Amino acid sequence: MTASKNDSDEGAVNFRWHLSGNAAEVCTTELEFALMRAFEGFGRWQSECLASVSDLAASGPENALLHIIRMNDRPKSIKELARLSNRDDIPNIQYSLRKLVGAGLVEKQGAGRTGVTYSATAAGRKVTDQYGAIRRKLLVERIQGVPGLSDQLQEATRALNILTGIYEEAARMAATLRR
Template sequence: MKAKKTSNQQRDLLDRGWHLARTPLEIDVAEIEYALMRSYEAFGRWQAECLATVIEFSASGPENALLHIIRMNDRPKSIRDLAQMTNRDDIPNIQYSLRKLVKADLVKRQGSGRAGVTYEVTPLGHRVTERYADIRSALLIDAVTRVPDLADRLEDAARTLELMTGIYEQSARAAATHRRRHPQPEVIGVREEG
């Protein structure tokens, strides 16, 4: 309880308001969004560096994620499966990433036609993902275990992020539904009232 009180006192000393954070709730939501952006970038760097310790292959965070998701449960995945599992709708970008993974011999494409094509890891992809998991355990998981109570908080954090994902999805649908046609933009500048 004392830590919570100290945290609240520190918050009172800081100016946390900005155009997206006008009320206490808006401040909390803006701070989680800002933390998500920073976490996403740090996660991408982590993935790239961890993969670079295993194989000389330049992959973005989403490409690395696709490799591991394809390996998940050791069963082939379709592009539709991958899009759904990653909450993505940018199919051309997923296809580009898959071509890159295939070219690197980490993933192989099977089947033909739109509905019949699946992807699975190659023997090299299997070795790479196993080694990645070993390094992840030695570096990342070890670091998590060294932070008191962090392991216990991860499940709640994951549930919160999943809940926020659903809220963002619904809000995006609502925004798309209520989007207005905007008139031609005016010249940007300060208008004088007169």
């Protein structure tokens, strides 16, 4: 989405955002809109890729939890999973974990509020390995085929990490303005 500087530019698309009154606001709004679309596309990609290797109908965030649990092949607590995924919706995380445990991809160990961890089962490791292979073939090979895209992705990762911190701080400040 590009805001035209001159409404008469031939072929230019001029989107008028209620959130944008100047160039910085237009850039920010367009980035946020792109992030929303990317998030939804990424979620569909995750669901379709997982469906190709498993019978589990999982959302993007559930799929992400499975891979985060598998990361470094060590058990993780709900608190760690929430931190690693930058989520604070613990009841939804717990629901997703029950779903992954029910599918036999994750196992729960320990007891009590602080002693419970989750790890990938043998079936979960097999599914995540197959997912990785399909991801490599369908996604990573395409990325590698675009000259300079890997470098751009590294820069985008840095920018998104910075933006995450800015959004977190802005969210804390906005919370103080509640009525």
